[in-house]
Amino acid sequence: MFTPFTRILLIIGGIAMAIYLYTKSEYIAMAMSLFSALLFIYGYYKYGTVYIAFQELKKGKFDKVEKLVSKIKNPATLSKGQKSYYHFIQGAITANNNEWEKSYTEFSKALNIGLRTKNDTSIVLLNLANIEFERKNFEQAKEFIRKVREFDLKPTVELDVNKLEKEINAVQS
Template structure:
């Protein structure tokens, strides 16, 4: 539990050090130390492993993203939103590897933990719909697909939703 707050403690110490530097008239160095303390605060709220994994997912390098996520030992010790995005990214990586059971588990855990963005929730439910469809569970797939449609307010996923609907008609 304390490991979560080590970054904030370091940021506080750096901030106090920057105040001392401002008092000593070392303004340039003080500003750099304030920026450095800001980075520690940022990494408290945004886990760096998740940021690297998001970067690799955007570049379609899912294997590299999986390696980065593999370095995380205890995702339960993260802040809840970080933990949710860890499971979300793990689900995306497992879905690309065609490991549907693992991907389903990760997406459900991400939704339980609490993804912040509605679009991310829609993507997770759309993937769950596809997984349910691959298991020939049309009722569950329809349920997840309807939830994904409700959450996709910006109509970003309309092509993928139509693709899943077309697959449903064939079953």
């Protein structure tokens, strides 16, 4: 939820507050202040900037998304849920750059780890179908579309699925 810079400022603030409270012999308040600083450190490693990057991805701001994701130095330390969205975001970035192989790998990782919502899962499957379409593997693309249709789709996803299906049928005709 916070950028690394904001987290660092909050950590420094928490430690500074703890030092001040120590000088005033407010040990319980000092402990609470140190605990809050530790929570920000924990959040830095377990959540990174994935949430902010995902929100920017929804807006289509790929340059900002790339900057935010690049601030995650060690994705292996992310929590399971954040790791799946990290791979989702990486897949979207690489798909935007037409790097189909890497994009396919990243979206597959996100799918294997598991996403929080069925809508996000359907979006990943739709992206995988689109990648297979770009790679001219139409049967696999149709298989992914079949899997997407198993979900209760939102109207925008439904439109994209129908559009991709028409494109596949047009190419195969």
